Amino acid sequence: MINIQVTDADGVKKEITTTPGSQLMNSIRDAGMVEGTCGGMASCGTCHVYIDEDWNARTGERTEDEGYMLESLEELVEIKPTSRLCCQIILSEEHNGLSLTVGPQI
Numbered sequence: 717m718i719n720i721q722v723t724d725a726d727g728v729k730k731e732i733t734t735t736p737g738s739q740l741m742n743s744i745r746d747a748g749m750v751e752g753t754c755g756g757m758a759s760c761g762t763c764h765v766y767i768d769e770d771w772n773a774r775t776g777e778r779t780e781d782e783g784y785m786l787e788s789l790e791e792l793v794e795i796k797p798t799s800r801l802c803c804q805i806i807l808s809e810e811h812n813g814l815s816l817t818v819g820p821q822i
C-alpha cells in the first residue's frame with residue numbers, strides 16, 4: 717500500500733491509502749475529491765490536479781491526449797507546468813508520499 721497527500725480546493729488535506737498499479741484518479745475520486753466524469757479517458761478534464769513541485773518529475777510526462785485536454789482547459793482554469801490529469805498517472809511504489817492539490821472546478 718502507498719499513501720498520497722491530497723489537498724482540496726479549500727485547502728483541506730486528506731491522506732489516501734491506495735495500491736500500486738492503480739490509476740491515481742480512482743483513489744482521489746473514491747475519496748470524493750474529483751469527479752472523473754469520463755472514467756479515465758483524458759476527455760473531461762474533471763480530474764485536473766497540480767502535482768507538488770518536489771514530485772512533478774516523478775509522475776512522468778503528460779500523454780498526448782492529456783496535453784490536448786489541458787490546452788483546452790486553459791481558458792477556464794490556470795494550467796501550470798505541474799498540471800496533470802490524474803487519470804493518466806498509474807501509481808507505483810515510488811509514488812508513496814506523493815503530494816498534490818486538486819485543481820479548480822470546471
Ligand code: FES
Binds near residue numbers: 751754755758760761
Ligand atoms: S477522468 Fe476525465 S480526464 Fe481524467
